[in-house]
Amino acid sequence: xxxxxxxxxxxxxxxxxxxxxxxxxxxxxxxxxxxxxLVSDDFEGKSTLVRHRWxxxxxxxxxxxxxxxxxxxxxxxxxxxxxAKGN
Amino acid sequence: MLRTALRSSLLxxxxxxxxxxxxxxxxxxxxxxxxxxxASPVVLFMKGTPDHPECGFSRAAIQILxxxxxPAEKLKTYNVLADPELRSGIKEFSEWPTIPQLYVxxxxxxxxxxxxxxxxxxxxxxxxxxxxxxxxxxxxxxPVHAA
Numbered sequence: 001x002x003x004x005x006x007x008x009x010x011x012x013x014x015x016x017x018x019x020x021x022x023x024x025x026x027x028x029x030x031x032x033x034x035x036x037x038l039v040s041d042d043f044e045g046k047s048t049l050v051r052h053r054w055x056x057x058x059x060x061x062x063x064x065x066x067x068x069x070x071x072x073x074x075x076x077x078x079x080x081x082x083x084a085k086g087n
Numbered sequence: 088m089l090r091t092a093l094r095s096s097l098l099x100x101x102x103x104x105x106x107x108x109x110x111x112x113x114x115x116x117x118x119x120x121x122x123x124x125x126a127s128p129v130v131l132f133m134k135g136t137p138d139h140p141e142c143g144f145s146r147a148a149i150q151i152l153x154x155x156x157x158p159a160e161k162l163k164t165y166n167v168l169a170d171p172e173l174r175s176g177i178k179e180f181s182e183w184p185t186i187p188q189l190y191v192x193x194x195x196x197x198x199x200x201x202x203x204x205x206x207x208x209x210x211x212x213x214x215x216x217x218x219x220x221x222x223x224x225x226x227x228x229x230p231v232h233a234a
Contacts, residue, residue, distance in 0.1 A: 048204060049197050056184050063184045068144065070200050 003062050008034065015058050016040050019076055032067040039079040048073065112179050116172070120180045123173070125193040127163035128220050132177050133187040134168050141168060144199040148187040151206045161220050192218050 027033035135141030167174035
């Protein structure tokens with residue numbers, strides 16, 4: 001079954017308190033290529049590597065069905081800075 | 088009692104061995120990958136080669152290492168497309184689901200996303216400097232980003 005953005009978001013929200021989620025399907029709909037951006041207080045005090053490992057684990061089943069997966073993980077404060085820089 | 092204990096101790100290694108063979112890397116494969124990750128100060132597992140990357144993420148990773156001026160003699164790359172065993176093995180070894188994967192002095196750093204964000208924040212330069220991969224910049228004297 002191909003992954004869609006709704007399922008992916010549900011899988012994330014189930015285990016993570018996100019204040020903001022962006023899921024971009026970069027595959028033109030074939031469901032194999034996703035870029036996600038997550039903003040969560042749960043990331044506070046954790047290194048990027050730890051955050052990514054956490055998300056990789058959380059979405060293990062979904063990622064194994066994808067061709068490409070990219071993630072950005074911010075705390076709310078970091079996300080403000082990220083937006084301010086105009087990225 | 089003794090017999091039961093004996094039997095279970097005889098049986099268990101077998102069950103474990105079969106279980107681990109199915110689920111985990113063999114000792115041998117793990118040792119091979121351990122050697123690979125520590126073969127050079129900087130090791131990149133990628134799709135394709137530095138001159139001919141076969142995936143956008145691997146291309147980005149090798150470009151970042153180039154921008155950081157990682158000397159060729161300190162960098163070793165492995166093309167996972169040429170070695171299916173390595174391709175699945177390294178994912179399990181690093182507990183990381185995607186390629187590319189970067190190691191510095193035998194330590195896992197991350198994949199493309201992490202590499203890119205560390206490059207942008209300056210953390211990657213610091214990491215490479217503190218691992219003696221690239222020379223430390225003294226104060227403001229040498230403008231590394233002049234170009």
